[in-house]
Amino acid sequence: MNGAWQTSLKERLSYGLSDGADNLVFQVMTTYLLYFYTDIYGLSAAEVGTLFLIARFADVIESVIIGVMIDHTHSKYGHSRPFFLWYALPYVIVAVLTFVVPPFDHQGKLVWAYATYLLLGFFYSTVNLPITSILPSLTNNSREITLLGVIRQFFGQTSQIIVAIFTLPLIALLGGSDQQRGFLLTIIVFATISLILILNTFVHVRERIKMPPATSFKRTFKMISHNKPWLILSGIIFLYWVTTSMKNQTTIYYFKYNLNAENLVPIVNTFTAAALIGIVAIPFVTRKFSNKQAMMTGLIIASAGQILIAFGSEFFHNLPLIFTGTFINTVGSGMVIALVSIMISDTIKYSQQKFNVEASGLLASTDDFGVNLGLGIGGLITAGLLSQTGYVANHSQNHATLNMIVMNYAWIPLLAYILMIILLALYDQKVIYSYTKQHAD
Known part of the structure; x- marks a missing residue:
């Protein structure tokens, strides 16, 4: 039984805006x-x-x-909710410092980059991980959890669209010919909005479903090794963010160096808006199909779009084909990302009911460390291949570098989508439903 709906419209919107807030900064960093x-x-x-x-x-x-900190936090505000209050300001301050170019020598600038980027990753997790961990405590209505997850991804994707479309024009507007100044002023604008929205989430959300006491570390980690749905979902999240990182980071290189059309980057980035189609479709799709079936549909659609991108960039050098593929790929990706926090919530309830283990924060951390590790590997692959093929910034690139950019933009992401489909095929939705009593209506 789903039961009565427990969150107000204001709370649902405030919850969703938390991901929008984080993404205003996060997407600038990623892209x-x-x-x-x-x-x-x-x-x-x-x-x-x-x-x-x-x-x-x-x-x-x-x-x-x-995640462990969340599980062992006991405050008058709850387990997850106080993290929005405690860490919002440090997060946005470090985000701004990351785009400061200090007047140091090369070694000093390298140290500054390490210090600010490492801190940014830490504080991003402190404000983003609670968005996932708090979801099972907002309501025990499965349809409401789906709606909250969709609202979250809707605003998160909207922020991604805003960043994709407006970042480069804002840099040009605020910095003129000085891109360094433009980047700094742009991140200040995004960070300020982010701070306001994160604090708004703290003010308006409530943890009303009491979670069981946190389980011991030993028992928790033993449960994780036997929680197959969670392990599979973690792998999918990791692969998703590897391919997202590679594609996002390579887009500007592909259009700047392969097509000599850097001015088209904001245009191709507008296709990120297509993800909203996939996100909004989820409440309707999951009425007839399971979460697994809905995510599989999204992966197949995303793969079809990626095939068009690959053929358009490798063989035909055809912009309409690339744009069409980007649109289709993004619709499918929207379906996938909309289901992530919902399915993580399923695995949290599964662990509580099958293993009698409460580890909401730790299990929710799969979203964060999947994102972080995926972005790291994706960034490493992209930067490593640029270095190995002789990339030289702001110069015409050699043939090997241009080929590598196409490989990174088109073919490696396609391989990642195929691996995600194989992994998802191993996900046992029936076992999840048998323990969480969530059924596709």
Whole structure:
């Protein structure tokens, strides 16, 4: 039985806006930080690749630590909710500092990049992980959980669209010919909005479903090794963010160097709006189909779009085909990402009911460390291949580099989608439903 709906409209919107807030900063980092570091800040591609790898592995550890912190937090505000209050300001301050170019020598700038980027990863987890961990405590109505997850992804994707469309024009508007100044002023604008929205979430959401006491570390980690649905979902999340990182970071290189059309980047980025179609479709699709079936549909659609991107960029050099593929791919990706927090909530309830283990924060951390590790590996692959093929910033690129950019933009992401489909086929939705008593209506 689903029961009565328990959240108000204001609470649902405030919950969703939390992900929108985080993404205003996060998407700038995901999409443009590699370019910022290589073409503006002055680091080599190899240095950036190493930084991304170290930072992401650090973030994996930090995500687990923060998940455990949430599980063992007992305040008058709840387990997850106080993290929005405690860490919103540090998050946005460090985000701004990450785009500061200090007047140091090269080694000093490298140290600054490490310090700010590592801190940014930590504070991102402190405000983003609670969005997932708090979901099972907002309501025990499965349809309401689905709606909240969709609202969250709707606003998260809307922020991604805003960043994709308006970042480069804002940089040009605020910085003129000075891209360094433009990047700094743009991140200040996004960070300020982010701070307001995160604090708004703290004010308006409530943890009304009491979670069982946190389980011991030993029992929790034993449960994780036997929680097959959670392990499979973690792998899918990781692969999703590897391919997202590679595609997002490579887009500006592909259009700048392969097509000599950097001005088209904001246009192709507008296709990220298509993800909203996939996100909004989820409440309707999951009325007839399981979460697994809905995600599989999204992966198949995303793969079909990626095939068009690959053929359009590799064989035909055809912009309409690339744009069409991007649109289709993004619709499918929207369906996938809309289901992530919902299915993580399923695995949290599954662990509570099958294993009698309460580890909401730790299990929710799969979203964060999947994102962080995926971005790290994706960034490492991109930066490493740029370095190995002889990339030189702001110059015409050699044939090997141009081929590598196409491989990174088109073919490696397609392989990742195929691997996600194989993994998802192993996900046992019937077992999840048998323990959580959630049924597709």
